[in-house]
Amino acid sequence: MDSTLFLGGFIAYVIFMIWLGWRVSRRHRTGTDFLLGGRSLPLFLTLGTTVATMVGTGSSMGAVGFGYANGWAGMLYGIGGAVGILLTAWWFAPVRKLRFMTMSEELSYYVGANRLVKNLVGVLIFVACIGWLGAHILGGSLYLSWATGIDMTVAKLFIALAFTIYVVIGGYTAVVWTDTIQALVLFFGFILMALGAVHYIGGWGNLHQGLDPAVLTPFAVDKLGALPALSLAVVVGVGVLATPSFRQRIYSGKDVGTVRRSFVISGVLYLFFAALPAIIGMAAHVIDPGLDNNNFAFPFVAATVLPAGLALVVLIAGLSATMSSASSDAIAGVSIMLRDLYILVTGRMPAEEKTIAYSRIALIAVIGLALAFALTSNDIITYITRMISTVMSGMFVCALLGRYWQRYNWQGAIATLVGASVAAFAVILNADWNAYWGNPCIPSVLVAALSGTVISLLTPANRVSPEEALRLLTEEREQMETAGLRPAPKSSATKTA
Secondary structure, three states: OOHHHHHHHHHHHHHHHHHHHHHHHOOOOOHHHHHHHHHOEOHHHHHHHHHHHHOOHHHHHHHHHHHHHHHHHHHHHHHHHHHHHHHHHHHOHHHHHHOOOOHHHHHHHHOOOOHHHHHHHHHHHHHHHHHHHHHHHHHHHHHHHHHHOOOHHHHHHHHHHHHHHHHHHHHHHHHHHHHHHHHHHHHHHHHHHHHHHHHHOOOHHHOOOOOOHHHHOHHHHHHHOHHHHHHHHHHHHHHHHHOHHHHHHHHHEOOHHHHHHHHHHHHHHHHHHOHHHHHHHHHHHHHOOOOOOHHHHHHHHHHHHOOHHHHHHHHHHHHHHHHHHHHHHHHHHHHHHHHHHHHHHHOEOOOHHHHHHHHHHHHHHHHHHHHHHHOOOOOHHHHHHHHHHHHHHHHHHHHHHHHHOOOOOHHHHHHHHHHHHHHHHHHHHOHHHHHHHOOOHHHHHHHHHHHHHHHHHHOOOOOOOHHHHHHHHHHHHHHHHOOOOOEOOOOHHHHHO
């Protein structure tokens, strides 16, 4: 594909997103409008932004590249993601009625609104947002570098700058509208690419030509091993269950029913979608088994098998989907900065009239940090799996135990979070363990669950009722939605800490 044509089309798309951001920003009156879309997103927008995030960096760049190298193992990303979003709908959609703004509020609620847990989770979620944001910048830059031939570092800077401008202007509402448009283009684009790729290589019978027989077994178990294959699906599912941007969709949805329906539809669509990255990846291997970087398989197939105009649309949609996924995580990171880290440092919530301005400043800081992370890596799957295992496994276990086990307390929550990170680092630093498990997620989850359970049973039960915990968090949150200048209230839960 002509690199000038692609770059021109992409710049035109960025200009459109900037215009859309300016358009929707005129309706913003409060920080809740900017960060959560006024908590009134209808079903089609909640569904659109969820699908776009699911069919984003991991699916387009990561899973297709993984399918290029590992055949049917490319399905594992889609299966893990589908199971993760369906479980999120079942387990956590009901928290919408509690009106949380951030995941740290939610997790601290489960253990009596404990301030220590809230602060620690706030820091971890902020790191997770930075990590996810870095992954999306990395994925988008791989697209851009391949399509235009520009240097990877320049591509990363360009991607970060592009979505920074429209998100700083338009906030969360701009994100969900662009997500919805891209979801339609990219979802159908994947279907056309799979069909076009199979046709290009001469039919289904040639799909396995030249591939290692081990990658043609179900989920490439003969190549990866059963446990590493399971571990990849698990780490993707855990990533969805604990990703702050998916929680942002719960908190911003119109009501519990809207959130649940959108997540279930997304999960079912994504389950059917799971085979497409593997098919596209294997077809790319048949067409050219010597690609320099597996992650280029997606744009390579789009440019090779689709008509030029359609290829341009699909490639730009794929690139913009990584940007929209990134912008969702950027908004989640800013929510954490203003809702949790600001009060941790200053002892009060930001004034309502300054919230939008502070949000825009914080967005620039968040994206800058993520860009620094992205500059250190060029491998999407390794980047994502290690980040999920180290930072997010503990938050997943903390949410699950807190929601369904009344005996869980703040000491157990701390043990859960610490245990998960320690276990993940132990596996990462031991090459034999890492090869055995495939990635650190399963041992991280197991150690987190065991640590949280044992410590909760060995320490006093939580004495703050759910009603009191919700009241404390609500009072604190209302400071942001009104005057926002009073000191943060000290809860009785803090004393128990």
